[in-house]
Amino acid sequence: MTKVVNVQRVQKKFGKFQALTDVSFSVDAGEVVGFIGPNGAGKSTTIRILLGIINRQAGEAQIFGKDVWKDSLEIHKRISYVPGDVALWGSLTGGEIIDLFMKLHGGGDKQKRDELIRRFELDPKKKAKSYSKGNRQKVGLIAALAVHSDLYIFDEPTSGLDPLMEAVFQDEVEQLKQAGKAILLSSHILSEVERLADKVVIIRQGKVVETGTLNELRHLTRSTITLETSDELTDLANITGVHDFQQQDARTAVFSADNQCINDILVAATKLGVKKFESVPPTLEDLFMRHYEG
Missing domain, CATH: 3.40.50.300 (P-loop containing nucleotide triphosphate hydrolases)
Structure with a gap:
């Protein structure tokens, strides 16, 4: 170029x-x-x-x-x-x-x-x-x-x-x-x-x-995960790389995840019977706020 x-x-x-x-x-x-x-x-x-x-x-x-x-x-x-x-x-x-x-x-x-x-x-x-x-x-x-x-x-x-x-x-x-x-x-x-x-x-x-x-740049910040499982998923909140864990009911949660930890999170979720796993990559606004929110 x-x-x-x-x-x-x-x-x-x-x-x-x-x-x-x-x-x-x-x-x-x-x-x-x-x-x-x-x-x-x-x-x-x-x-x-x-x-x-x-x-x-x-x-x-x-x-x-x-x-x-x-x-x-x-x-x-x-x-x-x-x-x-x-x-x-x-x-x-x-x-x-x-x-x-x-x-x-x-x-x-x-x-x-x-x-x-x-x-x-x-x-x-x-x-x-x-x-x-x-x-x-x-x-x-x-x-x-x-x-x-x-x-x-x-x-x-x-x-x-x-x-x-x-x-x-x-x-x-x-x-x-x-x-x-x-x-x-x-x-x-x-x-x-x-x-x-x-x-x-x-x-x-x-x-x-x-x-x-x-x-x-997207590796610098976290993806938003929406997860629904067959079994109760409260313990997923304690996995390394999971942040801002919000449980909507016993089997549904929304949280942010470090991108390098998504595989470990998915392996743990699979044991609970995954019914829905939705990952949304970070936006430019997320990247921007990472530098200015402080």
Whole structure:
């Protein structure tokens, strides 16, 4: 795979405050990378460095093999960016702003623009000052998606959108991925990241605490087990690897289990006569909360 974004041991300070410490990750062509963490974790600072808005103190940050600070103008010709709160010119209409953004980028696909306006249900003739936050986001998304780019950076892109419009955005990202585009998606909607991302980067207090595919990360937390047996199963609560054991009746229980212990649990359950054994793998939200619940 071709590395489109390559960030290695990037550091950034604001005065005495260490905003980023040795942040490293990459985004390949045809890959969606979910970049998650709460407010203040360092997501937007990292994205501003990638966009060449602020400079790093240490480390390397490259897009298309070029330095994000020195070669920012050249890089910007091939990227699309949507922030979490799109600021617009109030006296212009949504359609005029979309066309202006497309022209500034260097053209774009007018047929695609019209299709996106229809799909996102935007009235392009209204003045931007009359738009809600959701409609402002739509303008930014349409402008970004209507031009030809090799890298798309989305920072909380669906903030203010209703679930139907979120689904439209997710469908568009799937199409970009199929076309071999690279996508960095920072989002607080974990289900959105879980659906779209090939790889997840979790950042906490300016440090990357986990990175990998969802399947690679799922070993870090526990599966939820629903078990029904022929005989009484109270003793299963004492098996190594069983946690939060909740018995619904004498022969039915729901509990969480360490993945490496599931075989031992299943062997013990088999002796009681298994009637139902349902295992649900951990979600991205489980992984996320593992790092932030404390």
